[in-house]
Amino acid sequence: MNTPVFRGEMNVALLEEEEDVNQLTEYFSYEHFYVIYCKFWELDTDHDLYIDQRDLARHNDQAISHKMIERIFSGTVTKDKRVQREGRMSYADFVWFLISEEDKKTAISIEYWFRCLDLDGDGILSMYELEYFYQEQCQKLETMAIEPLPFEDCLCQMLDLVKPTVPGKITLQDLKRCRLAHVFFDTFFNIEKYLEHEQKDPFSVVRDGEPESQDLSDWEKYAAEEYDILVAEETANEQYNDGYDSAVERGVSGELVPRTEKRHFFDIPNPHCSLDLEQYEYEDDFE
Ligand SMILES: [Ca+2]
Ligand SMILES: [Ca+2]
Incomplete structure (x- = not known):
């Protein structure tokens, strides 16, 4: 590209x-x-x-x-x-x-994903809501020949990780406070990142949750x-x-007729005869 x-x-x-x-x-x-x-x-x-x-x-x-x-x-x-x-x-x-x-560690992204998971919008992530998302994760893991954790065990792990103020009721505030919201969210909808977290030892995950003021x-x-x-x-x-790159050609496909016509210039073996290409070269030089 x-x-x-x-x-x-x-x-x-x-x-x-x-x-x-x-x-x-x-x-x-x-x-x-x-x-x-x-x-x-x-x-x-x-x-x-x-x-x-x-x-x-x-x-x-x-x-x-x-x-x-x-x-x-x-x-x-x-x-x-x-x-x-x-x-x-x-x-x-x-x-x-x-x-x-x-970046699932910021307040804004925690709010973003909380709203997505909170299907009924009552401000609490219920067992039903979490199970709804977890089912698909299990199916995905099975197709990858990985045995998924039963939902009950996963839920126990997650409650342990979030430690909600009111037992069993995960709120937005709980997730913001626990510092491990990214692990929680990936468990329910991002299989790739979920597996990454799983491969880390639990202590490194805990360290991950510590404030990293000077880090990126x-x-x-x-x-x-x-x-x-x-x-x-x-x-x-x-x-x-x-x-000249093939993405350019892909970029002008379809309804952009004037630019499609210009594509003929690109087919000429010596690209330097085209005004458009001079512009491209200028931009490339700029880069
Ligand atoms: Ca809810
Ligand atoms: Ca589109």
Whole structure:
């Protein structure tokens, strides 16, 4: 994916976004935006700047359960009303999703996932609600030939981890206080991260929950790693394609007729005859 080519489009998309995203900009570096945008672009295969349930399910190799993806699209955690009505998610809502998914330790993401799990919205995560999500996790584990923990045992573990103020009733405050909300959430809807937590020894999980004031947040770590991967991919693409990448071709497929016509220029063996490519090269140089 030769993403710098799309930098122009990216800026337009961002400028058009709601205040929510603008409020976030002060917390984000350019690298963070670059990573979010690339992730969005990858999922938004028809590039209409919206993603649907199927698109979102592909995030991180289907790591998130279908029940949770459905729940996200139910409108419970999205600001854009079209998410529920038309089944499509905007870039702004994707930003919230990605940050919440990649860093489940912040107050905002704990609220995000709590609302998703709290099916009846009564402010308490009931056994029924947790079992509803856990069932799919069990099925997934079985297909991976891993024997899942029976729900009752899992529930005991989770109650032990969260230690709710009122026994048996997990509230938002309990999750915020316990410092292990990320382990709790991944248990119920992210199989990949659940298995990662399982592989760690219990003491390291406890240490994980300790305050890490000078360390990077989970989100910052994720963004830095992904940014390095994207830059490496891009560099590799540039070397192979001399500045022109197949993603560009994919990007202009379909209804964008004028740009499809321009594709003819790309087919000419010497790309330097095309004005468009000069622009690309300029942007690549800029990079
Ligand atoms: Ca789309
Ligand atoms: Ca509830």
